[in-house]
Amino acid sequence: MSFLKVSKTKIVNEAGEEVVLRGAGLGGWMTMENFITGFPACEFQAREALAEVLGTDKAEFFFNQFLEHFFADADAAFFKSLGLNCIRIAVNYRHFEDDLNPRVLKPNAFKHLDRAIATCAAHSIYTIIDMHTAPGGQSGGWHADAGTHLGKFWVHKDFQDRFVWLWTQIALRYKDNPWVAGYNVLNEPADPHPACKGLIGVYDRVIRAIREEAGDVRHVVFLDGNTFATDFTKFPERCLERWGENTAFAIHDYAVYGFPAAPGVYERSEEQMKRMKGAYERKRRWMDERGLCVWNGEWGPVYARREYDGEETERINERRYWVLEDQLEIYRKDRLSWSIWLYKDIGFQGMVYVSKSTPYMELFKDFLARKHRLSVDAWGKDDAQVKHIYQPIIDLIRSAVADDAHLKLYPPLWSVEERVTRVSRTILVAEFLVREWAEMFRGFDEERLEELARSLRFENCEKREGLNKALRENAGLV
Ligand SMILES: O[C@@H]1[C@@H](O)[C@H](O[C@@H]2CO[C@@H](O[C@@H]3CO[C@@H](O)[C@H](O)[C@H]3O)[C@H](O)[C@H]2O)OC[C@H]1O
Numbered sequence: 001m002s003f004l005k006v007s008k009t010k011i012v013n014e015a016g017e018e019v020v021l022r023g024a025g026l027g028g029w030m031t032m033e034n035f036i037t038g039f040p041a042c043e044f045q046a047r048e049a050l051a052e053v054l055g056t057d058k059a060e061f062f063f064n065q066f067l068e069h070f071f072a073d074a075d076a077a078f079f080k081s082l083g084l085n086c087i088r089i090a091v092n093y094r095h096f097e098d099d100l101n102p103r104v105l106k107p108n109a110f111k112h113l114d115r116a117i118a119t120c121a122a123h124s125i126y127t128i129i130d131m132h133t134a135p136g137g138q139s140g141g142w143h144a145d146a147g148t149h150l151g152k153f154w155v156h157k158d159f160q161d162r163f164v165w166l167w168t169q170i171a172l173r174y175k176d177n178p179w180v181a182g183y184n185v186l187n188e189p190a191d192p193h194p195a196c197k198g199l200i201g202v203y204d205r206v207i208r209a210i211r212e213e214a215g216d217v218r219h220v221v222f223l224d225g226n227t228f229a230t231d232f233t234k235f236p237e238r239c240l241e242r243w244g245e246n247t248a249f250a251i252h253d254y255a256v257y258g259f260p261a262a263p264g265v266y267e268r269s270e271e272q273m274k275r276m277k278g279a280y281e282r283k284r285r286w287m288d289e290r291g292l293c294v295w296n297g298e299w300g301p302v303y304a305r306r307e308y309d310g311e312e313t314e315r316i317n318e319r320r321y322w323v324l325e326d327q328l329e330i331y332r333k334d335r336l337s338w339s340i341w342l343y344k345d346i347g348f349q350g351m352v353y354v355s356k357s358t359p360y361m362e363l364f365k366d367f368l369a370r371k372h373r374l375s376v377d378a379w380g381k382d383d384a385q386v387k388h389i390y391q392p393i394i395d396l397i398r399s400a401v402a403d404d405a406h407l408k409l410y411p412p413l414w415s416v417e418e419r420v421t422r423v424s425r426t427i428l429v430a431e432f433l434v435r436e437w438a439e440m441f442r443g444f445d446e447e448r449l450e451e452l453a454r455s456l457r458f459e460n461c462e463k464r465e466g467l468n469k470a471l472r473e474n475a476g477l478v
Helices: 043-054 056-070 073-081 111-122 157-174 197-213 239-243 270-290 306-334 359-374 387-400 416-439 446-454 465-477
Strands: 005-007 010-012 022-026 086-092 101-105 126-133 180-184 220-224 247-252 294-298 337-340 352-354 461-463
Touching: 022 465, 043 056, 043 416, 056 446, 073 111, 086 111, 086 337, 101 157, 111 126, 126 157, 157 180, 157 197, 197 220, 197 239, 220 294, 239 247, 247 270, 270 294, 270 306, 306 359, 306 465, 359 416, 359 446, 387 416
Parallel strands: 022 086, 022 337, 086 126, 126 180, 180 220, 220 247, 247 294, 294 337
Antiparallel strands: 005 010, 352 461
8 A cells, every 4th residue: 555645746656656536525524514414503513502402421422423324334335336536534623622621632532533544445545634624713614613704713823723733643643544645734724814824824834743743744735725725826936845745735616507506507508618617727727837736625516405496406406417527527637636525415415315214314304494494504505585584684784885895805705695694694593593403302312312323324325326427437537
């Protein structure tokens, strides 16, 4: 088995042979997310609410069993059967370190991560450890698990110190493991500083800690661009001299046509395909101009669901598969390494999804329908039923702010409308629903909790055949 490394624009093995990484993100597991498994708001809120309802021990039991079942040997075997070779594992810093006991590794901090890496290795699958959340939140997205729309990671040095400390611990643990392809040190940073000073400084420190303090020089370091892995333009010109040769740069290439808010129906028109390719090329341009290695750490459409989209479901999904296939074709031509989002969920984006007939899905059926109607998850939102309620707030802000320039806050892709969505629905309304979600577990004993957690096992999942077929066929072509 061979460590991977970066050689100019390519990832290669120790023999110098090119290895194109093709895989998926194991999201919703060691970083739980609302749309992936169905709770509202952020992971830390769901965990706290469940501990209030069940008591700490039983809540811990449930979450531990959830982690056991969500990713196991059968998942890795299936993944491998598609010809895929790399899983990006999204981890939440809270598994390793408690906010009230900083810089102390939790007991069993590495239990599930060790197991997942070993399970993947047993099937000859590489893993990339992706720090999906940082103390204080590296963005205002729910997936940063901070419960706020402002990423406080950038303004508290201590959050950054803890983050650097944590990466030292992780690198010390895995530095001799060749099945770990590398470290994706920070998912989707959103540093508001105009010159990206915070992020560059954090990358300087974390790379030094991995390379010098932990002595890990062999693993690839994957660096996301700023603003949700889309912008590299403020990165230092001589970045490899600064960060080392063994560095790859991660874009996230979500195509607008893969989402409900697409600007029109995707017809594969020349213009649409040009737009999609253009957006991808723009994201990677800075690296291409400098001959650097690019990895696409997240991409992929979401899919329509019969329970919400009715008769339209098949028609919509046919087009989402076109988007998927057209993106794959662009990447294939570039011999791009990629990691599609997402391996497993409850039926919106995953390659496999929990079957509706499981106890888990039956328990949450009505709650999920309400969550959808209220549009409390931001990802792929469909706000048709509530948009009118929030419109007056949007209008108020627009009319109250005299200078249009003041309506343009960071990040730029959060328009006034998007900001209102994030703050009022995904943070505020969601906060009120968390307790209700947790109350659904009231009175459950360990047997019932185990039954719920087991629902997430591979054996209890359906496969999104169209997606898996496209991935399998593409894997064979590279
Ligand atoms: O955990 C993941 C999370 O990493 C992911 O974050 C979103 C990624 O997309 C971002 O918007 C895109 C920015 O680039 C433009 O070109 C695209 O059109 C946009 O879609 C978004 O702001 C992030 O929150 O989301 C899914 C989570 O499960």
